[in-house]
Amino acid sequence: MMENSFSVMSQRLKSSIIRELLRDTGVVSLISFGGGAPDPETFDREALAEISKEVILKEYIFALQYGPTEGDPILKDEYIKVLKERNGIDNLKHENILITTGSQQALDLMGRIFLDTDSYVIVGHPVYLGAISAFRAYGPKFIPVEIEEDGFNVNQIEEEIKRLDQKGELKKLKFIYAVPNFDNPSGVTLSLEKRKALADLAIKYNTLIVEDDPYGELRYEGERISSIYKIAEGHNVVLLNTLSKVMSPGLRIGLIVGEPKLVSKTALAKQGVDLCTPGLTQRIAARYLQKGTIFERINETVKIYRSKKNKMLNALDKYVKINGAKWTKPDGGLFIWLELPKKFDTMEMFEEAKKAGVAYIPGAAFYVDDRKSSEMRLSFCLPSEDEIEEGIKRIGHLLDTYR
Numbered sequence: 366m367m368e369n370s371f372s373v374m375s376q377r378l379k380s381s382i383i384r385e386l387l388r389d390t391g392v393v394s395l396i397s398f399g400g401g402a403p404d405p406e407t408f409d410r411e412a413l414a415e416i417s418k419e420v421i422l423k424e425y426i427f428a429l430q431y432g433p434t435e436g437d438p439i440l441k442d443e444y445i446k447v448l449k450e451r452n453g454i455d456n457l458k459h460e461n462i463l464i465t466t467g468s469q470q471a472l473d474l475m476g477r478i479f480l481d482t483d484s485y486v487i488v489g490h491p492v493y494l495g496a497i498s499a500f501r502a503y504g505p506k507f508i509p510v511e512i513e514e515d516g517f518n519v520n521q522i523e524e525e526i527k528r529l530d531q532k533g534e535l536k537k538l539k540f541i542y543a544v545p546n547f548d549n550p551s552g553v554t555l556s557l558e559k560r561k562a563l564a565d566l567a568i569k570y571n572t573l574i575v576e577d578d579p580y581g582e583l584r585y586e587g588e589r590i591s592s593i594y595k596i597a598e599g600h601n602v603v604l605l606n607t608l609s610k611v612m613s614p615g616l617r618i619g620l621i622v623g624e625p626k627l628v629s630k631t632a633l634a635k636q637g638v639d640l641c642t643p644g645l646t647q648r649i650a651a652r653y654l655q656k657g658t659i660f661e662r663i664n665e666t667v668k669i670y671r672s673k674k675n676k677m678l679n680a681l682d683k684y685v686k687i688n689g690a691k692w693t694k695p696d697g698g699l700f701i702w703l704e705l706p707k708k709f710d711t712m713e714m715f716e717e718a719k720k721a722g723v724a725y726i727p728g729a730a731f732y733v734d735d736r737k738s739s740e741m742r743l744s745f746c747l748p749s750e751d752e753i754e755e756g757i758k759r760i761g762h763l764l765d766t767y768r
């Protein structure tokens with residue numbers, strides 16, 4: 366194979382640092398706070414097994430066949446109900462929805478339909494690595510904006526927009542990428558005021574917000590906050606959602622909610638990628654949603670994750686005694702963001718951590734520049750509570766003995 370025959374796009378692709386770091390560590394007793402995979406015990410496998418059998422035997426004509434690129438109409442009906450009941454989003458029609466193969470595909474499709482090599486995208490710093498990988502393939506320039514305790518520094522966003530405007534490049538700003546609920550990796554939630562401010566900015570400067578909300582249902586404390594999509598009544602916002610963290614990531618069901626024009630353009634892009642999201646998993650998800658038990662199930666999941674989160678917060682209090690160390694106390698989601706004094710380089714420390722039997726994701730993985738970072742992302746969803754205690758103890762010890 367001739368190396369130089371690879372496309373320019375393929376040369377922009379980078380292997381995920383998370384995958385590289387967590388690749389076969391060889392340490393049997395390793396406790397990993399690395400990945401963001403849900404606890405498999407939260408999967409409703411009895412119900413899903415029963416429904417899968419029914420769907421295959423009775424609905425094979427749809428479920429085992431190619432389907433419409435836009436998605437299973439029955440799943441769309443169910444999702445429209447969920448979005449109304451849980452998010453207060455009214456008046457959605459099938460034309461507003463495209464079912465995607467996980468929300469990761471939705472991110473790629475956003476890149477595919479909006480981004481050129483002279484485009485700009487505003488992102489938080491730190492930011493979800495998977496979004497950067499998806500967008501990066503299309504070669505845009507990223508404009509990173511600080512994440513504060515209540516989310517984006519919105520003033521900085523407006524300054525960046527004005528700067529582009531002054532250069533005559535505002536049109537090249539294609540979207541602002543936001544994870545308003547319990548952000549990955551920071552765990553931070555965007556305040557209501559800032560959501561409103563962002564919705565206003567999008568209208569004022571005629572730009573788009575890509576609102577990615579995989580974690581909204583996993584709230585452990587506090588009151589729900591309206592989505593930006595809801596606040597903006599759908600104007601200049603596209604909402605991405607997924608069943609990965611509340612049903613099962615193996616089903617690979619995500620969706621895009623937006624204006625019909627945007628949805629049909631995205632469907633066109635999706636056709637060339639995979640023709641359609643699997644009919645089988647879409648119909649299983651639809652019938653599962655119809656059962657009406659998902660929110661009881663999510664309540665159980667929330668209890669498990671809340672307890673694990675509190676376990677990790679308590680363990681951090683107990684074992685991390687470094688002056689100046691601080692960490693987020695997320696109201697939901699799967700991640701805690703630990704910030705250490707600058708002398709700590711969490712990437713450099715990673716190999717030692719693995720030898721000590723604990724893994725995390727170094728903060729540097731979540732920045733679009735090549736900075737060093739004294740931060741780490743700790744995911745509490747997969748290990749048991751005992752493992753959380755022991756893993757944080759190992760991290761505490763490692764920090765105490767760091768040169």
Ligand SMILES: Cc1ncc(COP(=O)(O)O)c(C=O)c1O
Nearest residue numbers: 401467468469493549607609619
């Ligand atoms: C912020 C965010 N967006 C999107 C995804 C992708 O989720 P999926 O493709 O499983 O729906 C993830 C997964 O961790 C995520 O954290």
